[in-house]
Amino acid sequence: FxxxxxxxxxxxxxxxxxxxxxxxxxxxxxxxxxxxxxxxxxxxxxxxxxxxxxxxxxxxxxxxxGEKNRGWQTIEKVLKWGAIGKCAEMSGGGQSVLDMTVEYAKQRTQFGRPIGTFQAIQHHCANMATDVEGAKFITYQAAWMLSEGLPADREVAMAKAWVSDAYKRVCALGHQSHGAIGFTKEHNMQLYSRRAKAAELAFGDSDLHLDKVAEIIGL
CATH class of the missing domain: 2.40.110.10 (Butyryl-CoA Dehydrogenase, subunit A, domain 2)
Structure with missing residues (x-):
């Protein structure tokens, strides 16, 4: 691929x-x-x-x-920066899904009032906002450590595993809040969901990075 x-x-x-x-x-x-x-x-x-x-x-x-037989060192750097780049992409995607969902909840009406006035939708959006902010913070931390030349294997692996899952959760709640319209090609919601799956697999999926974290903490 x-x-x-x-x-x-x-x-x-x-x-x-x-x-x-x-x-x-x-x-x-x-x-x-x-x-x-x-x-x-x-x-x-x-x-x-x-x-x-x-x-x-x-x-x-x-x-x-570069040098012969020294390529793995370069690959490791590329994988780390690539993983963090994907985390930034997913964090931005999650923010876009949250924004469009909140706007939709304000405009879409059911039973004579906007669906955003219902607690179920409010809690969906609150959970999405929490995941998005968490994704940003863990991404910023890992990116800063890499940029400063600090050891960041654990932080990069944590970020890629967690942000991948958080992005999928945000998209799932976005779909639940949008209903059927979110699954149509005319709406952007489906595009973010499809890109979320591809981003999860890029530069190592969640399972790979969770294995790395487990190894680093001594398991």
Whole structure:
């Protein structure tokens, strides 16, 4: 699943270049090279990911990115920053879902009054707001620690696991509050739900990051 490969000029390829556990290297590959095949995939989020396969692709030594057998260190950095970037995306998505749900609750009427006057909808929106604020804070903390060069493996894993689940909860409550209109293609609610699932899987899903947290705290 390679995002936007169909419009890229180059693809960064990860390859094993030795027998050691961490003997991984990175290479810059022109996307139109002979033997590179791309297939645009249909995904739940409609986010234009491609399957990229290689058939006897040859690269010159100059295509090596960084040092040979030292690529895993770079990958770890990319995964951490990518995970936090996704957390920021999900936090923003959750805020948008909350905003549209609150506005909808003010305008949609049932039994002669706005649905936002009913306690059930009020509590839905309150829970959504709590999840959104929590997602922002845990994301900010992890992002700050990374930017300061501090050890942040635990904070990044906590953020990615928690924000992924929080975003899904926000979308679920948004759907409950919107009712049937939220499931139609004409309404943006469904787009956020589909993107929430894709964002959860990017840079490691919740289970992967929960496993990391458990290991870090000594379990």
């Amino acid at each position: 390679v995002p936007n490969a169909h419009i890229s000029d180059y693809i960064v390829v990860v390859a094993r270049t030795g027998n050691g556990e961490d003997d991984i290297s990175l290479f810059i590959l022109p996307s139109q090279s002979n033997g590179v095949n791309q297939t645009l995939l249909k995904t739940i989020a409609s986010d234009r990911q491609s399957e990229v396969t290689f058939d006897n692709v040859e690269l010159p030594a100059s295509s090596l990115l």
